[in-house]
Amino acid sequence: MSYEVIAIPKFRKEIKRLSKKYPSFKRDFSTFIEEITENPIQGTQLGNNCYKLRLSIKSKGKGKSAGARIIINVVISKSKVYLLSIYDKSEKENLSNKELNDLLRLIQS
Template sequence: MSYSVFSTHRFEKELKRLVKKFPSLKKEYTNLINDLAEKPDSGVSLGNNCYKIRLSLASKGKGKRAGARVIIYLCLDPKSIYFLTIYDKSEKEDVKPNDLKMIVESLHFH
């Protein structure tokens, strides 16, 4: 199964900010992309083909529980993964359902 990977503008902006704070995130993000190629629906389902993935941040040194959260949208036809948002668990507890709905609706294939 080969999936195309895309990032939203919001995700790119958040990733850039977090990489400055946690330099190891760059490598961990690359590893995540490779892991998703093997198992695209890994993580906790949030409904509507959205998944929350817990990501350990080596720079933070606290494991997955206190690490970052990545929200993806999985599109089955065509086979695509959209990185919607990323956040540090210590800065933000979760993504509100209405916010997630707005992010998904902003994707241009709807």
């Protein structure tokens, strides 16, 4: 089963910033999209059908642990994956529950 992947506007801004900062980011992110299109249920479950996934950024040279974190929301009944947030692990440690709830409100409205 293939899922439709939808990025919210805030996510697109974050992608643009990271792709300017890291030369390999576009290629790394493209591979990630191929993976979640086929199997979105992976990573650490955050509740509310949300998952935190790790993305290795090859141009950082440090693997997944120092790469980016991507927060997704999976709606199985509609076969959709919403890309909610992406951040560089070196810039931000975690996403708070309030931030997650605010992001979920954006896709429900």
